[in-house]
Each structure stands twice: as C-alpha cells, then as structure tokens.
Amino acid sequence: MTHPAAIPSSSASSNAPSTGEAPKRQRRPPRRVEVSKIEILSPAMRRITLKGAELEGFPVTGPASYIKLIFPEPGQTEPTRPLPDGPRAVSMRTYTPLVVRPEALEVDVDFVLHGEGPASTWAAQAAVGQVLFLMGPGPGYAVDTAATQHLLIADDSALPAVETILAALPATAHAQVLLEVISNAEQRVLHSAAQLDVRWLARGTDHRTAGEPLAKALRALPSIATEARIYLACEAAAMRRIRQLLIDDLGVSRSQIVGRGYWKLDVVNHPDHDYGDDA
Ligand SMILES: Cc1cc2nc3c(=O)[nH]c(=O)nc-3n(C[C@H](O)[C@H](O)[C@H](O)COP(=O)(O)OP(=O)(O)OC[C@H]3O[C@@H](n4cnc5c(N)ncnc54)[C@H](O)[C@@H]3O)c2cc1C
Incomplete structure (x- = not known):
C-alpha cells in the first residue's frame, strides 16, 4: 500500500485536550x-x-x-x-x-x-x-546494530540512503552492498566502520531495465545469511520483483526485508511511503 506523503510535526499535540477527534496533523513550516x-x-x-x-x-x-x-x-x-x-x-x-x-x-x-x-x-x-x-x-530505517550480517540492495536514487546506513553500522557488522548505477563512472569510495563487500552494477541509460542488474547479481550470490537484515530501495516495480525473488527463490523470510520504492518508471513524483506492502 502506498501512503500519501505527510511529514508529521515534531510538536504533535500529545498534551492537547482530548476532543474525541484525531488531532489534525500539522506540517512543519x-x-x-x-x-x-x-x-x-x-x-x-x-x-x-x-x-x-x-x-x-x-x-x-x-x-x-x-x-x-x-x-x-x-x-x-x-x-x-x-x-x-x-x-x-x-x-x-x-x-x-x-x-x-x-x-x-x-x-x-x-x-x-x-x-x-x-x-x-x-x-x-x-x-x-x-x-x-x-x-x-x-523517519528512515531503524538499523539493527546488534545484527552482524546486512545486505543492502539499492539503485543510485538510494545510494545516499545506503551511505547513511553504512555510517551507522558498527565494526562488528559485515555488509554486502549491491548498487545499481548508470555506468561504472558512478563508482565511489564508501565509508563504514563495518566490513564491506561492495559490488557496482552498471544499468546503462535505459531506465526500463531498472532492477535487472540487481536481480541478476542477487541470483549469483552463493548464499544469503538467514539472519541477514536486508534493506532494498530502488524503482518501485523492481523493488517488488526483487522482494519476491528473495522470498520465493533465495530462501529469505519476509520479516528480514525492508523494501522502499524510491521512484517509479513513467510516474511523476512517486509517493515517499511506498513500502511495497501491496505485493
Ligand atoms: C525516501 C526517499 C528518498 C530519496 N532520496 C533521494 C536522493 O537522495 N537522491 C536522489 O537522486 N533521489 C532520491 N529519491 C528519489 C527521488 O525522489 C525521485 O527520483 C524523484 O522522482 C525525482 O524527481 P524528479 O522531479 O527528478 O522526477 P519526477 O518528476 O518525479 O519524474 C519524471 C520522470 O523521471 C523518472 N524518474 C524519476 N526518478 C528517477 C530516477 N532516479 N532514475 C530514473 N528515472 C527517474 C520518472 O519515472 C518519470 O518518468 C528518494 C526517494 C524517496 C522515496
């Protein structure tokens, strides 16, 4: 299900007198x-x-x-x-x-x-x-800092999000990172206290193939740890396909995966809360 974009106010009216009605959500200025x-x-x-x-x-x-x-x-x-x-x-x-x-x-x-x-x-x-x-x-992604295995699967739109996740991982963690970008010229050094195994996957300029390099690379992985925490963020339809691939073919349980549709092919201003839970 997609939810309409809404940014809750930090000053949600928790101490407002109860009127029996849901408090009106206020946007921050x-x-x-x-x-x-x-x-x-x-x-x-x-x-x-x-x-x-x-x-x-x-x-x-x-x-x-x-x-x-x-x-x-x-x-x-x-x-x-x-x-x-x-x-x-x-x-x-x-x-x-x-x-x-x-x-x-x-x-x-x-x-x-x-x-x-x-x-x-x-x-x-x-x-x-x-x-x-x-x-x-x-709000973003609650990183499980107690987990030792992480799999981050993202296209270029979610590369900044991946960098913020990597910055939050402890040295005890191992992260496998699959990143789909337009060309190999997009590669850059990623920083984390965790041990990283990063693979850059070039998609080319045809956005219609979004997610295909990620799916191919996932199929080629020797295995995915049963306890791995998986963050998946890319084109919305690709995110749904990759989540099904992980569950149906690669033995991952639904609860291991957090999925986010960051943009949608041929759609203007895809909503910011696409968790793919309609799939
Ligand atoms: C939580 C969240 C965080 C995000 N963070 C970032 C970020 O840090 N950096 C970033 O670059 N993007 C980020 N995105 C993605 C960004 O919001 C979208 O790409 C957005 O649609 C771009 O707006 P636009 O005006 O350029 O294109 P739109 O007017 O929304 O779309 C126009 C056309 O461009 C296509 N399109 C849109 N985005 C892409 C894309 N990435 N690749 C290929 N085709 C595309 C659409 O399918 C559409 O046909 C994030 C999205 C979410 C939900």
Whole structure:
C-alpha cells in the first residue's frame, strides 16, 4: 500500500485536550535554504549543500530518513513560500539528507541526474545562491546494530540512503552492498566502520531495465545469511520483483526485508511511503 506523503510535526499535540477527534496533523513550516556549494561527484551525481538561517533547529537525521524539497516552477527564479497548511507544492520531491551540520546550518543532498523532472533538471543547472524550500525530516530505517550480517540492495536514487546506513553500522557488522548505477563512472569510495563487500552494477541509460542488474547479481550470490537484515530501495516495480525473488527463490523470510520504492518508471513524483506492502 502506498501512503500519501505527510511529514508529521515534531510538536504533535500529545498534551492537547482530548476532543474525541484525531488531532489534525500539522506540517512543519517550510525552511528557506540557499545553495552554498555544488560538487560534481560523477557524471550523473551532484552533491548540493543547502544552507540557511531557517535550518536552525533542524535535527541531525537518522539513516535513510528523508526531506521534501520544493523547486521553482517554470518561469520562477525562486519557489513561492508554501503556506504551512496550504496546498501541496507541485514541484516538491523527496530526497535524503546525507549529512546535516547543525552548527553550520547546512544539509548535503546528493541528486541523481536521471533526465527530465523538476528535481533532476534543477540539480543539473544548480548554482550557488539559488533558493529552495525544505520540509521535514521524515523517519528512515531503524538499523539493527546488534545484527552482524546486512545486505543492502539499492539503485543510485538510494545510494545516499545506503551511505547513511553504512555510517551507522558498527565494526562488528559485515555488509554486502549491491548498487545499481548508470555506468561504472558512478563508482565511489564508501565509508563504514563495518566490513564491506561492495559490488557496482552498471544499468546503462535505459531506465526500463531498472532492477535487472540487481536481480541478476542477487541470483549469483552463493548464499544469503538467514539472519541477514536486508534493506532494498530502488524503482518501485523492481523493488517488488526483487522482494519476491528473495522470498520465493533465495530462501529469505519476509520479516528480514525492508523494501522502499524510491521512484517509479513513467510516474511523476512517486509517493515517499511506498513500502511495497501491496505485493
Ligand atoms: C525516501 C526517499 C528518498 C530519496 N532520496 C533521494 C536522493 O537522495 N537522491 C536522489 O537522486 N533521489 C532520491 N529519491 C528519489 C527521488 O525522489 C525521485 O527520483 C524523484 O522522482 C525525482 O524527481 P524528479 O522531479 O527528478 O522526477 P519526477 O518528476 O518525479 O519524474 C519524471 C520522470 O523521471 C523518472 N524518474 C524519476 N526518478 C528517477 C530516477 N532516479 N532514475 C530514473 N528515472 C527517474 C520518472 O519515472 C518519470 O518518468 C528518494 C526517494 C524517496 C522515496
């Protein structure tokens, strides 16, 4: 089941007087941020640092959490500041806060340049001083730090999420990491205290084959530890197929897997809460 995008307020009205009605969910006010730095990590990945006084109080986020970014509409140089409970901005998309530096009032976000779309198109032309609005954060993945075996299966859209998970793993953990990217030029060094076995899988530019390299690599694995914690995040239909592959053919139990659809082929602004639990 997919759920509509909603970012709960940190100040949920737990001490409000009971009226018998469910408390109205309030969205946190959007924060105005400016691009302060742009790094070309690889042909299809840009690291963009967003900075601003309105990031005061923005928390350090946990692994694979998310933010919503609001991009300018065509013809705008700066997006209109959305009203806290007003209509949802059309050009709002979901991204991973890769690194949060509260003292510098900065958040780093890695953007895949996948082609056309308000977010990808914006990231390709981003320049220092440009303005976005940022909402969130929303919750991510509860890393089981007691587990010694982890299998992380992701495409490039979830590479930042994987990096935040790797940063949270202890030295006692072993992580097998399968990463599907457009080409081998996207490879980069990943950091973790855990022991890593990383495989980069080139998909090519035809997004219609999304998930195929991941499925092929999974079939070729000698085995998957019965106690492995598995995080799977990629194109939504591919995520469902790979989850079935893990369960039906590779002997994994459903409870070992956390699945996330990060984008959907031919769908604009796929929802941020696609857990694939309709499959
Ligand atoms: C929790 C969460 C965290 C995410 N974090 C990140 C992140 O840190 N970095 C990141 O780059 N993405 C991330 N994504 C994915 C990102 O939200 C989507 O890729 C989003 O659709 C991009 O918006 P857009 O405006 O570029 O394209 P849209 O307007 O949404 O879509 C336009 C077209 O592009 C296609 N498309 C969209 N995304 C991709 C893609 N990645 N590859 C190929 N085709 C695509 C769609 O199928 C559609 O046909 C995250 C998603 C979720 C749910």
